[in-house]
């Protein structure tokens with residue numbers, strides 16, 4: 001099922017997600033829905049909070065050169081190592097439509113997580129994959145890529161952000177009306 005993506009301006013995006021205690025059918029359904037939602041919106045990564053679920057679940061789906069898809073679901077992901085070496089790269093976010101900018105991220109990381117079968121895994125990731133995972137783990141801590149921009153970069157997006165925020169508030173109001181009736 002495709003879920004609605006929460007937009008910038010919704011306070012939920014600033015909240016910290018909770019640790020998943022048990023990988024049950026609900027979590028598996030959430031992950032399936034997240035993949036559907038991400039591909040529908042042409043994303044390469046998504047965090048559960050972006051579909052309004054405050055749980056530490058992130059997914060990545062990165063098209064490979066041979067046209068296959070590199071897919072992963074990480075539950076309770078935690079960065080246990082990040083390189084001091086950083087590189088700058090362009091990022092966008094499904095919760096902040098049409099805004100992209102350059103963000104500095106560690107070039108390589110090690111991340112500890114649970115896979116869907118409840119096995120603890122450690123993944124070493126570099127370059128683009130490392131970037132996507134850092135972006136998504138930020139979401140689980142209530143951090144957006146905008147928070148990592150220099151103030152002069154952020155200023156350039158002020159008008160667009162104001163627009164997204166007002167659209168986001170409209171959507172939230174419709175939501176609460178729907179829930180009432």
Ligand SMILES: [Zn+2]
Pocket residue numbers: 092093094095135139
């Ligand atoms: Zn994002």
